[in-house]
Amino acid sequence: MSKILIVAEHDGARLNPSTSKCVSCAARVPGASVDVLVLAGDGSAVASQAAAISGVGKVLVAEHSANAESLAAVLAPQVAKLAAGYTHVFGPSTTFGKDLMPRIAALLGVGQVSDIMAVEGSHAFKRPIYAGNAVLTVEVPADAIVVATVRVASFEAAAPGGAAAVEKVDAGVTPPSHTRLVSRSGATTGRPDLQTANRVVAGGRALGSVDGFKIIYSLADRMGAAVGASRAAVDAGYVPNDLQVGQTGKIIAPELYIAIGISGAIQHMTGIKDARTIVAINKDGEAPIFEAADIGLVGDLFSIVPEFEKQLGG
Amino acid sequence: MPRIIVGVKRVVDYNVRVRVKPDNTGVITEGVKMSLNPFDEIALEEALRIKERGLADEVLAVSIGPADTQQQLRTALAMGADRAILVQTDAAVPPLSVARIFRQLIDKEQPFLVLLGKQAIDDDNGQTPQMLAALWERPQAVSCSKIEIADGKASVTREVDAGLEVLEVDLPAVLSVDLRLNEPRYVKLPDIMKAKKKPLDTLSLGDFGVSEAPSFRTVRVDPPPQRSKGIMVKDVAELVDALKKKGLV
Numbered sequence: 001m002s003k004i005l006i007v008a009e010h011d012g013a014r015l016n017p018s019t020s021k022c023v024s025c026a027a028r029v030p031g032a033s034v035d036v037l038v039l040a041g042d043g044s045a046v047a048s049q050a051a052a053i054s055g056v057g058k059v060l061v062a063e064h065s066a067n068a069e070s071l072a073a074v075l076a077p078q079v080a081k082l083a084a085g086y087t088h089v090f091g092p093s094t095t096f097g098k099d100l101m102p103r104i105a106a107l108l109g110v111g112q113v114s115d116i117m118a119v120e121g122s123h124a125f126k127r128p129i130y131a132g133n134a135v136l137t138v139e140v141p142a143d144a145i146v147v148a149t150v151r152v153a154s155f156e157a158a159a160p161g162g163a164a165a166v167e168k169v170d171a172g173v174t175p176p177s178h179t180r181l182v183s184r185s186g187a188t189t190g191r192p193d194l195q196t197a198n199r200v201v202a203g204g205r206a207l208g209s210v211d212g213f214k215i216i217y218s219l220a221d222r223m224g225a226a227v228g229a230s231r232a233a234v235d236a237g238y239v240p241n242d243l244q245v246g247q248t249g250k251i252i253a254p255e256l257y258i259a260i261g262i263s264g265a266i267q268h269m270t271g272i273k274d275a276r277t278i279v280a281i282n283k284d285g286e287a288p289i290f291e292a293a294d295i296g297l298v299g300d301l302f303s304i305v306p307e308f309e310k311q312l313g314g
Numbered sequence: 315m316p317r318i319i320v321g322v323k324r325v326v327d328y329n330v331r332v333r334v335k336p337d338n339t340g341v342i343t344e345g346v347k348m349s350l351n352p353f354d355e356i357a358l359e360e361a362l363r364i365k366e367r368g369l370a371d372e373v374l375a376v377s378i379g380p381a382d383t384q385q386q387l388r389t390a391l392a393m394g395a396d397r398a399i400l401v402q403t404d405a406a407v408p409p410l411s412v413a414r415i416f417r418q419l420i421d422k423e424q425p426f427l428v429l430l431g432k433q434a435i436d437d438d439n440g441q442t443p444q445m446l447a448a449l450w451e452r453p454q455a456v457s458c459s460k461i462e463i464a465d466g467k468a469s470v471t472r473e474v475d476a477g478l479e480v481l482e483v484d485l486p487a488v489l490s491v492d493l494r495l496n497e498p499r500y501v502k503l504p505d506i507m508k509a510k511k512k513p514l515d516t517l518s519l520g521d522f523g524v525s526e527a528p529s530f531r532t533v534r535v536d537p538p539p540q541r542s543k544g545i546m547v548k549d550v551a552e553l554v555d556a557l558k559k560k561g562l563v
Contacts, residue, residue: 102441102445112410130436133538134537180483298546
């Protein structure tokens with residue numbers, strides 16, 4: 001009998017969809033019951049969203065003024081305490097979970113399974129290694145609590161329609177004050193979120209400049225798509241870092257991924273392997289991106305992209 | 315003496331396309347080019363820059379791995395690390411054990427800063443910095459793209475899913491570094507010669523009371539599922555048709 005605790009990711013007002021994907025992953029563990037832990041300054045809004053995820057047994061809410069900023073060093077000792085009685089503690093493999101979960105594992109004195117892509121049993125999981133060029137099946141000792149991050153691109157969001165009970169908890173831990181949040185800045189573009197979008201239009205170094213990248217935004221807006229980028233485009237300063245797709249950026253699984261002027265380094269391919277359909281547009285017919293593409297078109301992107309946008313119609 | 319510890323790992327070079335062994339026990343590493351983990355190289359570069367700004371006196375590079383890891387440590391010394399420690403083992407040491415070893419080294423070396431790569435590109439675990447910070451009960455900042463040290467504090471910019479996050483942490487602390495923090499320097503030949511004279515101490519897992527037994531069992535390693543072969547279209551009209559057939563536009 002597995003008892004799984006999922007650490008919710010949220011911004012204080014909205015539950016991140018990564019949490020629902022963790023619930024889907026947890027539901028694959030044989031005979032699992034699933035609870036969600038919301039650590040927040042005021043957790044009421046987020047808790048009710050978590051309670052509405054189908055398959056959630058209970059939502060635990062740990063409120064503390066220090067929790068409002070979602071700092072790993074503040075949250076980890078509380079989660080480690082509240083994990084008592086659970087067999088598994090899961091969090092999303094987003095920058096939130098990647099920061100937090102190993103800190104929890106160390107406090108519990110156990111290893112961590114990073115990036116679960118498939119559940120093979122209560123203590124056995126598949127995970128990618130070597131930038132996804134190999135898949136490791138790993139088994140955690142049966143007597144150890146399983147701390148893991150869930151590769152959100154590998155799981156569908158759990159269905160809504162749940163009505164879990166919400167319960168206030170207090171870990172009774174004094175949070176450390178050695179870590180302070182100064183600021184958080186993100187682009188509020190009005191475009192779909194890259195990590196959860198059904199369609200993504202992404203550009204690479206071949207766009208050549210911030211100005212050149214405008215055709216990517218324009219096509220994305222026409223298609224109602226999120227915008228992504230290769231590391232090369234981010235390094236060159238064409239777009240901000242939060243658009244990076246790949247081994248060290250975001251791992252995504254949209255229905256449609258259009259890679260424009262992206263050569264397809266191994267590290268980039270890691271981030272898009274789970275896309276349903278990959279379209280590649282590149283002037284170099286030998287670019288590795290074409291090996292993975294479902295549909296490839298060789299040519300000059302600066303003429304193809306505007307033409308493509310035009311042919312899509314209004 | 316203000317000291318920085320940098321962790322470096324010997325990994326399969328990032329340009330190598332790894333292949334899974336036919337018996338599914340791992341990936342082929344024989345005869346494959348090995349390098350410093352790229353993120354660790356960036357961590358080392360940052361430590362050297364902090365030292366060059368006069369904020370540290372010594373940069374200590376530490377690695378855990380087989381005897382050949384000396385090559386990577388010599389590279390670290392050639393880049394500018396002052397001395398190196400190799401905890402020599404042929405076993406694959408999991409992140410929690412690595413963190414425990416570093417935790418003990420911290421007691422001995424008393425660094426004000428530990429700089430680590432945000433992940434090693436072989437196992438892609440991304441755990442050691444956070445685990446070390448937990449065991450040390452000190453701040454962590456993961457995926458730093460900017461680090462400023464002043465007045466016993468570090469102000470760091472982290473790359474997060476939503477954009478950028480700025481944290482202020484009290485020192486000592488563990489910082490893990492991301493790709494855009496800096497561009498590591500190239501090693502010059504005279505530095506390679508000089509590095510041969512720098513101290514490199516070798517210790518064993520036993521010195522830290524860490525066992526060779528793995529914490530998790532590797533059941534098997536498989537190649538990733540292959541995508542089916544796609545089609546090439548010759549112009550935009552064909553592209554739009556192909557997408558329409560799939561119901562995607």
